[in-house]
Amino acid sequence: MTDVNDDLLCVADTKLVLGNWFAECVMNGRSLPDFAAMLGMCTASYGQARAIYQHLAPGQEAYAELERGRGPAEIRSMQLLDVPPQNWEDLVMAAYLAEQSSWALMSSLLATDDRAVAAIARKIGEEAYFHLKYATGWFKVIASDVEGAERLQDSLARRIVLARDWFGADDPGGGVMPREGAMGGRALADGFIRNVERDLAPLGFQVPSEPAGGHAIAGSWDQTRRRRDDLPAGLFEVIRFKNPEYAH
């Protein structure tokens, strides 16, 4: 698998996990539009994952292996989504950060020579646009509630460390997409942070600065998977394909 395809699989697996988050959490919606939005974002996330799987493994058997034949050590989703949401604010923030960071990476592929990849990137962006609008709508509501705002700030502080970590190191071998004009991981992370600040700072939320001394997360970095350890068993049980006989 090429480096670009490695990164695409990381995004696809992240969308797979995010889709499962929405499916699991939909009944926690606060209103009818929340239910509709979460179900919509659930199906959109699954659709994005499957579009990328299809691109990476167009053959039937290869696709089946990619979608439902891999174990927890092979799933490459963002560690940001390993810990389940602790409350409503945490759900909205985690989903927002997952969308924003995966879009940051995909946006670097909009101008790639591979037209199929560029089209996937654009489609993901078009859908992310409204997923982010949903989340930022909630941020405005939460900002007006003192306790809710505290929970949201706490979630931001905990999860953005993992979101930033996902972009990897900035050395030439550890950057994103080793191709001409490619941006390094740190440069993309900076762009990601700028976008998060643009959404959250006007509402009074503070985006924590990078921890001193670099990474403060346990485990050694695996650039191929963009993770430091395997998917937790509990999360794998949620996302694994339960009934392969129903697959088509």
Add this chain to the structure above:
Amino acid sequence: MDRPPDRHLFARDPDFAQVTCPACESGNTEVQSLTGSSASEVLFFCRNCRSCFNWIKWQHQLPPSAAV
């Protein structure tokens, strides 16, 4: 914590400012729900003819790129 209706939350959203009702062509419309009957649609309400309609949400907008 209650979320106010989407018609309030997105009342001044520039993305929806030009949406007109397909039945009466009035621009006096409001967002009813950010997700309509499918993931690709926004549910609107026309204050003029009091009908609901779905609006395809993908109009080629993209979030700000990080790769600038």
